[in-house]
Amino acid sequence: MRALVVVIALAGCRERSAGTPCAAVAGHYYAIARDALAAAKPPDELRRDVADQLPALRDTLQQACEDGAWSAAIRDCMILAPDHAALQTCERDLTEDQQRGLDRAARGEASP
Numbered sequence: 001m002r003a004l005v006v007v008i009a010l011a012g013c014r015e016r017s018a019g020t021p022c023a024a025v026a027g028h029y030y031a032i033a034r035d036a037l038a039a040a041k042p043p044d045e046l047r048r049d050v051a052d053q054l055p056a057l058r059d060t061l062q063q064a065c066e067d068g069a070w071s072a073a074i075r076d077c078m079i080l081a082p083d084h085a086a087l088q089t090c091e092r093d094l095t096e097d098q099q100r101g102l103d104r105a106a107r108g109e110a111s112p
Helices: 002-018 022-040 044-067 072-080 084-091 096-106
Strands: none
Touching (some): 022 084, 072 084
């Protein structure tokens, strides 16, 4: 029993040290964007058009994170960000190549 507890604890430490998965970061971006859209209260047609684009944005953002090999520190910063301004603060630590990948994702473009 004691060995099982040690194995579980070590597995948990290994997962934490790997940082937040890119999928979770992208999902968090999605949630912040969705909430900001609701708070902005745009006309229904515009809201629907933007909302329809959010899943694709989430998916391209996940791909940019994975392809760009964003550091655990950046991913962890982003998952803790409460709003878009805080996300932008985290983004400052991305390399130029990673930032270009994020910019492409924001425009809805696939990674090259």
